[in-house]
Amino acid sequence: MAGIGGAETTAKKTRWGILNAVVVIYALFPVLWIVSLSFKSKDTLADGNFIPRSWTFDNYSEIFKTTEFVRALANSIGIALIATAVAVVFGTMAAYAIARLDFPGKSLLVGVSLLIAMFPQVSLVSPLFEIERSLGLFDTWPGLILPYITFALPLAIYTLSAFFREIPWELEKAAKMDGATPGQAFRRVIAPLAAPGVFTTAILVFIFCWNDFLFAISLTSTERSRTVPVALSFFTGSSQFEDPTGSIAAAAVVITIPIILFVLFFQRRIVAGLTSGAVKG
Amino acid sequence: MSQTTTERSGGAVKAAEPKKKVALSEGKKAERRLGWLLCAPAAIIMLAVTAWPIIYSVYLSLQRYDLKFPDRQEFVGLDNYATVLSSPYWWNAVWVTTVMTVVSVVIELVLGMALALIMHRTLVGRGIVRTSTLIPYGIVTVVAAFSWRYAWTPGTGYLAELMGGDPVLTEKIPALAVVILAEVWKTTPFMALLLMAGLALVPDDLLKAAALDGASGWQRFTKVILPLMKPAILVALLFRTLDAFRIFDNLFVLTGGSQGTSSVSMLTYNNLIKGLNLGIGSTMSVLIFIAVAIIAFVFIKLFGTAAPGSDDGGKR
Numbered sequence: 001m002a003g004i005g006g007a008e009t010t011a012k013k014t015r016w017g018i019l020n021a022v023v024v025i026y027a028l029f030p031v032l033w034i035v036s037l038s039f040k041s042k043d044t045l046a047d048g049n050f051i052p053r054s055w056t057f058d059n060y061s062e063i064f065k066t067t068e069f070v071r072a073l074a075n076s077i078g079i080a081l082i083a084t085a086v087a088v089v090f091g092t093m094a095a096y097a098i099a100r101l102d103f104p105g106k107s108l109l110v111g112v113s114l115l116i117a118m119f120p121q122v123s124l125v126s127p128l129f130e131i132e133r134s135l136g137l138f139d140t141w142p143g144l145i146l147p148y149i150t151f152a153l154p155l156a157i158y159t160l161s162a163f164f165r166e167i168p169w170e171l172e173k174a175a176k177m178d179g180a181t182p183g184q185a186f187r188r189v190i191a192p193l194a195a196p197g198v199f200t201t202a203i204l205v206f207i208f209c210w211n212d213f214l215f216a217i218s219l220t221s222t223e224r225s226r227t228v229p230v231a232l233s234f235f236t237g238s239s240q241f242e243d244p245t246g247s248i249a250a251a252a253v254v255i256t257i258p259i260i261l262f263v264l265f266f267q268r269r270i271v272a273g274l275t276s277g278a279v280k281g
Numbered sequence: 282m283s284q285t286t287t288e289r290s291g292g293a294v295k296a297a298e299p300k301k302k303v304a305l306s307e308g309k310k311a312e313r314r315l316g317w318l319l320c321a322p323a324a325i326i327m328l329a330v331t332a333w334p335i336i337y338s339v340y341l342s343l344q345r346y347d348l349k350f351p352d353r354q355e356f357v358g359l360d361n362y363a364t365v366l367s368s369p370y371w372w373n374a375v376w377v378t379t380v381m382t383v384v385s386v387v388i389e390l391v392l393g394m395a396l397a398l399i400m401h402r403t404l405v406g407r408g409i410v411r412t413s414t415l416i417p418y419g420i421v422t423v424v425a426a427f428s429w430r431y432a433w434t435p436g437t438g439y440l441a442e443l444m445g446g447d448p449v450l451t452e453k454i455p456a457l458a459v460v461i462l463a464e465v466w467k468t469t470p471f472m473a474l475l476l477m478a479g480l481a482l483v484p485d486d487l488l489k490a491a492a493l494d495g496a497s498g499w500q501r502f503t504k505v506i507l508p509l510m511k512p513a514i515l516v517a518l519l520f521r522t523l524d525a526f527r528i529f530d531n532l533f534v535l536t537g538g539s540q541g542t543s544s545v546s547m548l549t550y551n552n553l554i555k556g557l558n559l560g561i562g563s564t565m566s567v568l569i570f571i572a573v574a575i576i577a578f579v580f581i582k583l584f585g586t587a588a589p590g591s592d593d594g595g596k597r
Contacts, residue, residue: 109323129562274418274475275474
């Protein structure tokens with residue numbers, strides 16, 4: 001493609017450049033708007049300007065003073081990290097078995113996890129609400145972590161088994177030849193090789209847990225376990241008579257930052273993981 | 282590309298198996314045990330959190346069970362189903378959900394295909410484009426929804442100003458259009474990524490040959506690229522349709538389900554958490570489950586052998 005005449009490639013490049021710019025603007029516009037809102041001072045908040053006329057950090061310093069936001073942030077981080085850790089460990093074990101071992105019931109497991117990936121989550125809300133209330137799990141961390149793990153597992157299993165298939169078989173065989181049990185072969189040989197895949201899966205699962213709104217709003221009722229997306233929708237501003245727009249925008253930016261960082265640093269891996277799994281979860 | 286390699290390695294694995302079966306029946310047993318052991322935790326959690334609650338919600342849906350009057354719980358047979366299925370609110374929600382799903386998925390497919398082609402073919406700045414398209418995918422839906430809400434709020438937002446300052450979110454049709462816009466913005470990149478994976482499977486030689494035979498760009502797209510991408514398109518459509526059908530976050534923030542913009546998920550949530558009516562909530566849960574099962578069944582019939590489940594299950 002690069003071999004075509006100079007003038008034509010420049011024209012082509014400009015055309016692509018314009019198309020790309022359209023795509024980038026499309027993707028970033030709403031994000032930049034909320035960032036802009038979060039930096040607006042109280043009196044310019046409602047001026048409808050895309051770029052703030054006067055910049056301020058007040059919205060940020062204010063939300064970090066409210067327990068409502070700080071607790072929710074702690075809940076979000078804690079719940080998402082624990083759910084991610086558990087889902088990735090169990091998912092790794094299952095994906096290894098699916099990719100490498102031969103046992104009856106394997107295709108059943110793959111089928112079931114595909115079903116769960118497509119499962120309408122709202123169908124679980126009513127029964128889980130009642131079950132968790134009677135088990136005392138309602139409005140607790142485990143009450144949210146359990147459904148998150150459930151819906152993260154299919155994503156983890158698909159992505160990881162795709163990664164595991166790319167790992168060279170011979171190494172495992174060699175380890176077994178040297179007297180390692182299948183378990184040892186898994187821990188000592190395959191696991192380190194699979195680490196990049198596991199890491200990517202962890203990011204995807206974390207994004208899923210971080211994003212969830214339906215379970216978080218249905219299965220929590222107080223600050224004890226409310227996550228940031230839910231807290232955002234209940235925000236009333238630091239005092240009762242204040243418009244919460246600025247606080248919501250600032251809080252929104254705070255919870256968007258980790259995602260943007262993940263995306264910036266692990267773009268290639270995330271794309272590979274998403275498409276190999278072909279599951280959004 | 283990766284698919285062909287996995288297929289090949291899959292074949293190799295299969296070829297190696299019969300030999301192993303004869304020689305290592307002891308090892309084979311150990312392998313089975315290990316396989317079950319490794320899958321057990323994942324399988325147990327998935328079943329415990331989905332299968333059991335679904336069965337339980339079928340039971341609840343046959344009860345009159347309002348948490349405001351817990352003493353009056355009793356078995357009422359299919360009464361709840363009759364109540365829900367004869368409610369205009371339910372049918373309005375079904376209608377709203379269906380329209381939103383169909384419209385947003387169609388727009389996403391067209392835009393996603395364009396985006397996939399751009400990402401696949403672009404000569405410059407591929408990294409920047411891919412990174413920025415991942416941002417809508419990764420961003421918290423509620424955050425994006427707030428961004429759209431403020432953009433459309435008269436006085437606060439830039440889009441409302443452009444449109445002459447009418448409060449679009451307070452009327453049914455414009456509000457639904459805004460919700461669809463928010464959905465499309467958020468999920469088109471995901472669609473594009475799935476389609477791009479399919480696009481990578483189209484051999485360049487084939488396109489070159491078609492070009493040499495005098496096929497125009499459009500002909501190459503419809504006659505060569507699209508047929509080869511059919512499995513990828515169907516997978517993307519299936520996942521997006523099921524996902525769009527459970528729309529909740531965007532609606533909750535943008536309209537709160539007012540002015541008859543409730544989706545089925547929204548209506549279930551309102552009956553359960555706001556109305557505390559477990560019987561009716563569970564009935565809706567079961568009905569949504571059935572609707573989704575039907576959609577999935579239709580798609581999988583369309584897939585035939587290209588279904589992701591049969592793909593993984595059959596090959597390995």
